[in-house]
Amino acid sequence: MSEIKNFTMADLAQHSTRDDLYLAIGGKVYDCTTFIDEHPGGEEVLLDEAGKDATESFDDVGHSNQARDQLREMYVGEFKNDNAGKKDKPGVKTTSKTITTAQSLESGRFVSWVKAFF
Ligand code: HEM
Structure with missing residues (x-):
């Protein structure tokens, strides 16, 4: 009866x-x-926030306790963000990959410079 709905x-x-x-x-x-x-x-x-996670914009405004109380009457369920974490990981990977590539490029250039010199 009082089963909680997950979104x-x-x-x-x-x-x-x-x-x-x-x-x-x-x-x-x-x-x-x-x-x-x-x-x-x-x-x-x-x-603007319809159908989205509005936590950040709601908090940014610094809503009063009265505003937070009003929320209770509108509650329909729990938010299960299945995308949590997924967003950040590729970015981090790309960054470290870029650094690694840049570094190996640098050392590669250095080696060929040394070879050319001798
Ligand atoms: C269901 C969710 C929300 C409730 C119950 C709510 C409630 C309220 C209430 C009661 C106020 C009057 C000031 C206060 O008591 O804090 C207010 C002001 C305001 N809210 Fe919300 N709000 C909600 C969502 C949002 C969202 C998602 C935004 C997005 C940016 C937002 C932006 C604002 C702004 C900018 C004001 C200031 C208005 C002014 O001072 O001229 N609110 N809200």
């Missing part, structure tokens, strides 16, 4: 319109459809 990134993205607007904040998913007209910060910012 993946893809599930959340299904609710990204003005008439069906979910946001993920702090690992929880909220149905903000009716709240959109009441938001003191306007509808535009909510529409």
Whole structure:
């Protein structure tokens, strides 16, 4: 009966319109459809974040405790970010690969310079 619904990134993205607007904040998913007209910060910012993880933008504003309390009424489930971590890893790999390639290029050049000299 009171089973908790889990939302993946893809599930959340299904609710990204003005008439069906979910946001993920702090690992929880909220149905903000009716709240959109009441938001003191306007509808535009909510529409921008619709169907996404809005944790950062929500925190950046420094919302009051009253704002956080309002969230409770909109709770619909837990956010299971299946993309967590995946985003960063390729970037890190690329960087270290670039450095390695650059370094080996450098030493390669140095070796041929030494060979040419002698
Ligand atoms: C369902 C989620 C949200 C709730 C319940 C909520 C609630 C509120 C409340 C009650 C205020 C008045 C000030 C305060 O009490 O802190 C406010 C202001 C504001 N909110 Fe939200 N908010 C939500 C999501 C967002 C998001 C995702 C953004 C994205 C940037 C945002 C941007 C703002 C801004 C810019 C203001 C300041 C408006 C002003 O001072 O002129 N809010 N919000």
